[in-house]
Amino acid sequence: xxxxxxxxxxxxxxxxxxxxxxxxxxxxxxxxxxxxxxxxxxxxxxxxxxxxxxxxxxxxxxxxxxxxxxxxxxxxxxxxxxxxxxxxxxxxxxxxxxxxxxxxxxxxxxxxxxxxxxxxxxxxxxxxxxxxxxxxxxxxxxxxxxxxxxxxxxxxxxxxxxxxxxxxxxxxxxxxxxxxxxxxxxxxxxxxxxxxxxxxxxxxxxxxxxxxxxxxxxxxxxxxxxxxxxxxxxxxxxxxxxxxxxxxxxxxxxxxxxxxxxxxxxxxxxxxxxxxxxxxxxxxxxxxxxxxxxxxxxxxxxxxxxxxxxxxxxxxxxxxxxx
Numbered sequence: 001x002x003x004x005x006x007x008x009x010x011x012x013x014x015x016x017x018x019x020x021x022x023x024x025x026x027x028x029x030x031x032x033x034x035x036x037x038x039x040x041x042x043x044x045x046x047x048x049x050x051x052x053x054x055x056x057x058x059x060x061x062x063x064x065x066x067x068x069x070x071x072x073x074x075x076x077x078x079x080x081x082x083x084x085x086x087x088x089x090x091x092x093x094x095x096x097x098x099x100x101x102x103x104x105x106x107x108x109x110x111x112x113x114x115x116x117x118x119x120x121x122x123x124x125x126x127x128x129x130x131x132x133x134x135x136x137x138x139x140x141x142x143x144x145x146x147x148x149x150x151x152x153x154x155x156x157x158x159x160x161x162x163x164x165x166x167x168x169x170x171x172x173x174x175x176x177x178x179x180x181x182x183x184x185x186x187x188x189x190x191x192x193x194x195x196x197x198x199x200x201x202x203x204x205x206x207x208x209x210x211x212x213x214x215x216x217x218x219x220x221x222x223x224x225x226x227x228x229x230x231x232x233x234x235x236x237x238x239x240x241x242x243x244x245x246x247x248x249x250x251x252x253x254x255x256x257x258x259x260x261x262x263x264x265x266x267x268x269x270x271x272x273x274x275x276x277x278x279x280x281x282x283x284x285x286x287x288x289x290x291x292x293x294x295x296x297x298x299x300x301x302x303x304x305x306x307x308x309x310x311x312x313x314x315x316x317x318x319x320x321x322x323x
Contacts, residue, residue: 036062043073044082045091053088060095067238068094071306086301093300098240100295101268106233108275108288109226113188115282116223119207120195121180127203130178133194144197151190152182159185188230192223212254212281221248222274229271239268241306247271255280258318260310267308276318289319 031039033054037047047053057065068091073080124132132138133152139145156164156177164185167177176182183191198204200216208219225247232239246265250257258273272292279286296304304313313319 031062033057033062040069040088043080044085045069046085046087048087048089056088056092065091065095068098071241072301090301094240094303097295097298097300097303098238102233102236102239104288104291104295105229105239105272105275108279108286109188109230109233111282111286112226112275112278113191113230115278116188116195117183117186117191119210120191121183123203123207124198125179130180131174131176133179133182134174134176138199139197140199141197144193148190148194148197152176152186152194155185155187155190156182161185187227188223189227192220192227195223196220209254210281211278213250214252214254215248215250218248218250222278225271226275240303242268244268244271247274249273253277256318258313258316260312260316263310264308267306269308269310269313273318293319 036057037050037053040053041047069082069086072082072084072086074083124138128135128138134149136142136145153176161181161184163181164177167181171177186194195204195207204216208214208216211219213219213222225245228245229239232242244266247270249261249265249270255277257277263269276289276292279288296309299307
């Protein structure tokens with residue numbers, strides 16, 4: 001590619017030089033576990049057991065733990081000193097809490113995803129046949145439809161499911177398996193996009209009403225946000241203080257919901273409220289709420305606020321909190 005072109009002339013030279021000559025070069029070198037410990041100590045983190053710290057840092061990377069120390073450090077200063085007195089054990093306790101929370105959420109979202117998938121497949125198949133998902137007339141945006149079906153085909157090709165292989169071996173038309181096979185191998189994210197693009201009608205309303213909601217757009221927002229959180233959990237990402245996509249809070253619901261809705265809609269608490277609401281419909285005897293309440297009793301470093309929990313959340317009948 002020439003540096004000077006007919007459209008921009010010498011400006012291209014300036015742009016090229018700016019990008020390639022003035023870009024900041026990354027120069028940090030890797031350091032040993034012992035050096036990692038020394039760096040944490042120099043920043044003010046108390047480490048009572050060096051052997052224990054070395055063991056953890058040999059199995060949980062320094063950079064991964066950095067996400068858990070970050071909120072407690074003055075990151076504007078070069079040495080990033082700790083702003084409050086903390087120990088290495090405090091950080092590990094927060095890391096373990098986050099892991100337990102992530103596993104709990106992942107298990108809950110699995111139940112929601114399976115139910116969501118079942119409801120779409122069942123009702124749309126009865127109304128529009130085995131291959132309804134391939135009918136463009138059911139969708140709003142034809143470009144999104146083409147994109148989503150192409151993504152679905154890719155997921156079908158990648159699938160190792162026996163039922164997909166059996167269909168391909170036995171049937172030649174249609175080349176794509178029926179919805180109860182195809183959508184079973186779809187990711188939750190793709191499923192939420194496909195459902196959002198479906199035209200609004202009584203069938204779509206019926207699926208949404210099944211979950212105790214009246215607003216189709218709000219439900220689509222919930223499924224999208226849960227798909228993002230599900231992927232975060234699946235890839236072992238941090239969830240305790242993660243800023244999530246804005247999740248909608250319903251003004252009216254068909255079943256009990258939290259009364260105090262004055263909380264951040266991009267923090268963990270908002271998503272937890274909606275997860276519980278859905279599980280109450282899908283699996284009334286679920287233990288998610290009980291397990292969450294027990295886990296929150298052990299929440300370290302007063303991180304309830306960072307997760308978006310309001311001060312009076314324990315007083316909500318929705319949670320049925322027992323001290």
